[in-house]
Amino acid sequence: MKTSNGHDVPNMDRRAFLKVTMLASGALMIGVGCKETSTDVEVVQETWIANLYVRIDTDGKVTIISKNPDGGQGVKTAFPMVVAECLEVDWKDVQVEQAALAVDDRYGRQALGGSRGTPDGWDDLRIAGTAAKDLLIAAAASEWAVPATECFAESGTVVHKPTGKSKPYASLLNTAATLPVPDVSTLKLKSRPEEFKLLGTFVRGVDNPKILTGQPLFGSDIRLEGMLYAMYQKCPVFGGSARSANLEYVRTLPGVTHAFIVPGGKEYNGLQPGVAVVGTSFWEVNEARKQLQVDWETTHADSSEDYARQAEALAAGPGENLRTDGDIDAAFASASRVVEASYHYPFIAHANMEPMNCTALLHESGTLELWAPTQNGKAGREKISATLGISENRIHVNQMRMGTAFGRRSRTDFMTEVAWIAREVKQPVQLVWSREEDMTHDFYRPAGWHHFKAGLDDLGRMTAFDHHFITMGKNGETVYGANLSENHYPAGLVPNFRLRQSIIETNVPTGPWRSPGHSAYCFAYQGFFDEVALAAGRDPLKFRLDLLSKSYGKPPIDLKRARDTLRLAAVKAGWGRDPGPNRGLGIAFHYDHGGYVSHVAQVLAEGNSIRVEKVFSAVDTGPILNMSGARHQVEGAVIDALSAAQQEMTFKNGSAQKRNFSNYRLLRFNQAPDVKVHFIQSDNPPTGLGEPPFAPAGPAIANAIFAATGIRIRELPFKRSGITV
Amino acid sequence: MPQITLKINDTDYRLDVPSDMPLLWALRDKLNLTGTKYGCGIGQCGTCTVLVDGQPVKSCRSKAVNLAGKEITTIEGLSPDGSHPVQRAWNHVDVPQCGYCQGGQILVATALLEQNPKPDDAAIDEAMSDNLCRCGTYVRIRKAVKLAAELAADKGGAV
Numbered sequence: 001m002k003t004s005n006g007h008d009v010p011n012m013d014r015r016a017f018l019k020v021t022m023l024a025s026g027a028l029m030i031g032v033g034c035k036e037t038s039t040d041v042e043v044v045q046e047t048w049i050a051n052l053y054v055r056i057d058t059d060g061k062v063t064i065i066s067k068n069p070d071g072g073q074g075v076k077t078a079f080p081m082v083v084a085e086c087l088e089v090d091w092k093d094v095q096v097e098q099a100a101l102a103v104d105d106r107y108g109r110q111a112l113g114g115s116r117g118t119p120d121g122w123d124d125l126r127i128a129g130t131a132a133k134d135l136l137i138a139a140a141a142s143e144w145a146v147p148a149t150e151c152f153a154e155s156g157t158v159v160h161k162p163t164g165k166s167k168p169y170a171s172l173l174n175t176a177a178t179l180p181v182p183d184v185s186t187l188k189l190k191s192r193p194e195e196f197k198l199l200g201t202f203v204r205g206v207d208n209p210k211i212l213t214g215q216p217l218f219g220s221d222i223r224l225e226g227m228l229y230a231m232y233q234k235c236p237v238f239g240g241s242a243r244s245a246n247l248e249y250v251r252t253l254p255g256v257t258h259a260f261i262v263p264g265g266k267e268y269n270g271l272q273p274g275v276a277v278v279g280t281s282f283w284e285v286n287e288a289r290k291q292l293q294v295d296w297e298t299t300h301a302d303s304s305e306d307y308a309r310q311a312e313a314l315a316a317g318p319g320e321n322l323r324t325d326g327d328i329d330a331a332f333a334s335a336s337r338v339v340e341a342s343y344h345y346p347f348i349a350h351a352n353m354e355p356m357n358c359t360a361l362l363h364e365s366g367t368l369e370l371w372a373p374t375q376n377g378k379a380g381r382e383k384i385s386a387t388l389g390i391s392e393n394r395i396h397v398n399q400m401r402m403g404t405a406f407g408r409r410s411r412t413d414f415m416t417e418v419a420w421i422a423r424e425v426k427q428p429v430q431l432v433w434s435r436e437e438d439m440t441h442d443f444y445r446p447a448g449w450h451h452f453k454a455g456l457d458d459l460g461r462m463t464a465f466d467h468h469f470i471t472m473g474k475n476g477e478t479v480y481g482a483n484l485s486e487n488h489y490p491a492g493l494v495p496n497f498r499l500r501q502s503i504i505e506t507n508v509p510t511g512p513w514r515s516p517g518h519s520a521y522c523f524a525y526q527g528f529f530d531e532v533a534l535a536a537g538r539d540p541l542k543f544r545l546d547l548l549s550k551s552y553g554k555p556p557i558d559l560k561r562a563r564d565t566l567r568l569a570a571v572k573a574g575w576g577r578d579p580g581p582n583r584g585l586g587i588a589f590h591y592d593h594g595g596y597v598s599h600v601a602q603v604l605a606e607g608n609s610i611r612v613e614k615v616f617s618a619v620d621t622g623p624i625l626n627m628s629g630a631r632h633q634v635e636g637a638v639i640d641a642l643s644a645a646q647q648e649m650t651f652k653n654g655s656a657q658k659r660n661f662s663n664y665r666l667l668r669f670n671q672a673p674d675v676k677v678h679f680i681q682s683d684n685p686p687t688g689l690g691e692p693p694f695a696p697a698g699p700a701i702a703n704a705i706f707a708a709t710g711i712r713i714r715e716l717p718f719k720r721s722g723i724t725v
Numbered sequence: 726m727p728q729i730t731l732k733i734n735d736t737d738y739r740l741d742v743p744s745d746m747p748l749l750w751a752l753r754d755k756l757n758l759t760g761t762k763y764g765c766g767i768g769q770c771g772t773c774t775v776l777v778d779g780q781p782v783k784s785c786r787s788k789a790v791n792l793a794g795k796e797i798t799t800i801e802g803l804s805p806d807g808s809h810p811v812q813r814a815w816n817h818v819d820v821p822q823c824g825y826c827q828g829g830q831i832l833v834a835t836a837l838l839e840q841n842p843k844p845d846d847a848a849i850d851e852a853m854s855d856n857l858c859r860c861g862t863y864v865r866i867r868k869a870v871k872l873a874a875e876l877a878a879d880k881g882g883a884v
Contacts, residue, residue, distance in 0.1 A: 072823025204819040211824035214760020214800030221759040283750035353859040403825030435765045639861030661769035670850035672863035
């Protein structure tokens with residue numbers, strides 16, 4: 001099926017599943033042993049469905065299914081590479097197909113987030129590729145009447161080693177289809193970089209051909225026959241509801257077909273109350289929406305200024321004790337030096353390039369079909385089911401490419417909104433948020449305040465660490481992205497440790513923002529460690545290496561991997577060299593989401609205006625799947641971190657105050673550093689790269705700014721310290 | 726509603742548009758040419774860039790009715806098979822992450838190279854800083870612009 005602008009719509013009804021085995025994740029591996037005959041094209045084509053991920057046609061075409069949604073993190077290229085590696089086919093012969101959200105758990109988790117795609121998918125993808133390859137080897141062995149152990153596979157061909165005779169996969173499909181599924185426990189899975197041929201190489205994005213020629217690909221590119229465009233006006237004050245609106249007038253405006261109030265509920269990530277305006281183009285609908293006059297009922301008037309006042313008052317109090325190790329008071333009393341500093345970062349928005357959008361069609365059969373640029377279609381489907389009373393098996397979600405995600409699209413409010421509107425208007429409808437709505441109805445990264453106190457011994461080692469974290473919450477519990485684990489280092493690395501927490505009540509929606517929590521508080525920790533090192537007269541690198549050398553109790557992280565990235569970044573950057581006049585080097589390390597990353601930044605200062613010239617990155621996330629995609633994530637995270645360090649979302653009278661890129665500025669081309677990326681491909685299982693490189697990049701830059709200017713950045717954005725980028 | 730004829734990618738399109746509708750929405754919602762993307766609507770992000778008579782123009786800020794008689798090039802029309810030197814360079818360097826802004830980036834780079842076949846870093850900075858990339862592909866865009874300049878100079882280039 002194709003849409004009216006040529007968009008391929010995934011086939012909803014691929015039924016050819018016979019046998020079931022369990023994958024390592026617990027997901028079902030269904031299939032093997034049947035042929036699918038497709039008759040909707042002129043030529044009858046035979047396809048062997050090896051399993052959920054692999055189909056091979058009799059003409060030799062290999063199709064690999066990509067199960068997860070892609071928002072620029074590169075999974076649509078990297079995951080099929082894993083399957084192709086184990087299947088022993090040449091990448092040029094592979095075509096990749098995006099899976100829709102499955103009706104069941106056959107694929108395991110189909111989501112983008114937490115850098116979990118790679119660790120979660122690693123085993124299943126290798127099993128799928130290896131199992132299919134072993135079946136093809138068994139098929140060839142059976143046809144030749146030789147032992148399978150005498151055969152091997154390469155480049156889509158099975159070779160009989162003793163005689164050198166070979167058969168292409170495409171000639172073995174009928175035989176393979178008759179063979180039993182291999183026992184997963186007998187499969188020999190490739191796991192180390194030296195076993196890989198394709199993995200670890202530089203492979204270009206599978207969607208490049210469409211991206212570079214502007215072909216339909218993203219959620220907002222969907223065009224269905226008779227499709228209308230919708231906008232959904234919510235109360236500018238978070239959580240407010242619409243009592244009434246000038247709907248009759250708005251319905252008379254050009255291009256408008258429908259305007260109605262949706263009662264909605266209280267949950268930010270559900271269907272909030274609002275006013276839907278629907279019509280024949282986004283622009284006409286948006287012009288009409290500007291004419292809406294809504295009587296809103298609001299319940300709060302949260303403001304950034306009030307949060308700041310509360311934070312100051314709470315700082316004087318003790319906070320709630322979350323963890324105490326050793327004797328913190330005695331340790332400070334006996335310390336030869338005590339260093340204190342306070343750090344703060346504001347709320348920030350996701351500012352995804354493609355505003356939130358979703359397309360929906362309620363079929364006559366009662367099935368609701370969505371084209372959703374979402375990180376978590378399953379969560380969206382559950383919400384829609386609960387809100388509209390449509391059973392989940394009647395909701396079909398096509399996972400669309402996302403114009404960035406960064407956690408925002410793990411919230412699925414836009415899916416429920418369009419589902420409701422589609423049911424009302426009984427026509428296919430595309431909901432598109434304006435940039436202003438995207439900016440003012442985000443799930444923001446929460447603000448935080450960190451008050452640190454460190455005690456040092458005669459040798460400049462940190463013997464005591466007291467930390468009062470003032471964070472955002474609701475009903476006494478921290479809100480999403482505002483929690484700090486009591487086990488986060490330096491817990492476990494300092495003999496005397498205390499973490500205290502105070503909470504400011506908020507009505508602002510918060511949610512995951514690239515490396516949630518870490519992306520914010522790493523700035524505070526790594527800036528403070530720099531201050532402590534320098535106060536002790538010690539080199540910031542050596543101080544960190546020391547801190548990461550000894551643990552008290554179970555080490556919170558793998559200390560050797562941590563130190564190795566610090567050393568590699570330092571070596572690559574020439575740490576210790578004189579960077580020249582007005583230049584400075586800064587270093588930072590962080591561990592999150594399974595990844596170990598250190599950066600050294602080099603900045604050039606002209607007065608208080610700085611240019612980040614270069615960032616040297618050292619990353620250990622285990623073996624690299626796609627060298628291009630992996631470097632991309634590191635390069636992009638460094639630039640994103642510098643960008644985020646210039647951003648601030650403020651609130652007044654319960655509303656977000658910045659509405660577009662004119663005053664919520666993202667980093668531009670001429671401000672971007674060059675990024676030199678170095679990987680340590682350790683033997684650990686691969687982990688995701690979307691998040692780990694982000695957190696330490698900002699503080700490495702801030703520490704370099706101190707080295708170049710003597711200005712210590714304890715608050716974000718940088719301009720609060722008088723620094724411009 | 727005025728009926729106008731727009732020449733887009735060497736094809737004449739007759740369409741009815743409201744007199745103040747920006748070209749962006751005429752392309753996307755009237756003609757289903759969705760390669761040109763919406764980012765901000767106020768000319769800040771450059772995601773909606775098209776070429777008008779070879780010059781980069783933010784289509785969210787240009788009324789469609791004012792563009793009758795002009796040569797409009799969208800990303801779909803640069804070269805449908807992706808063989809333009811800028812597209813080849815973009816692919817070789819593997820510039821896109823999410824890809825949403827890249828159509829605009831490519832068209833700005835194309836216009837730059839038309840006027841300045843061998844741009845230095847300062848010229849590249851000047852031209853490319855109007856276009857935001859949320860993924861942070863700026864490092865690769867710089868490489869790709871330089872490669873595209875080489876490919877354009879050497880028509881038989883292999884990339």
